[in-house]
Amino acid sequence: MGNLLYLGWMDIFYAIIQIFLGLWWLWLPVFLAVLFIELWVNYLKEKAIKKINWLLLEVKISRDIEKTPKAMEQIFSGFYAILTKIKFFGKYWFGRAQPWLSLEIAGIDGSVYFFIRTPERFRNLVEAQIHAQYPSAEISEVLDSFQNS
Structure with missing residues (x-):
């Protein structure tokens, strides 16, 4: 069977x-x-x-600032402004992709560093969003050791 x-x-x-x-x-x-x-x-x-021309920005915020997580949430909401609608022709003919940026926290020699890797054209947006919530923040461009890799 x-x-x-x-x-x-x-x-x-x-x-x-x-x-x-x-x-x-x-x-x-x-x-x-x-x-x-x-x-x-x-x-x-x-x-x-x-x-894409990438920038690596180091953000230094003083330790004595007392802000709620809402401040950082507002920064993330501001970064939403880079969102663009990719049309059919742009995607399949020019290869356009959704732009992005990267927020990184690194521990180097016992110190904590905060970096933002962003396309060069969004530098003003990134700086404006951070300074809007943290006016005393220092933002400087640093050497990106992974730029050509």
């Missing part, structure tokens, strides 16, 4: 494989087109990302 059930499933599986292979001319071009489009968009994005 178990043998008959096994043969039935094998026949069904074999029939499905035969149909799939018999219709290769239908699904293979669609598969290759989707694959090509994905590879093309990734190529264009990589090319566009390499053109």
Whole structure:
């Protein structure tokens, strides 16, 4: 009985494989087109990302400032201004991608440092958002050791 059930499933599986292979001319071009489009968009994005001029900003805030987490939340809300709508032509022809920035906390020689890595065109936005909540903050551009890697 178990043998008959096994043969039935094998026949069904074999029939499905035969149909799939018999219709290769239908699904293979669609598969290759989707694959090509994905590879093309990734190529264009990589090319566009390499053109971005990045800055690494060090933010120094004095220890005696007593602010609630709401202040930092307002900074993050302000960073939302970099969000742009990528249109179809921009994505698939120019490789445009959503811009981003990176906030980093680093411990170096026992000290804590706060860095923001941002495209150069957003420097004023980043500085304005930080100074709006922390007017005494010092923001300086530092050497990015990962710039060319």
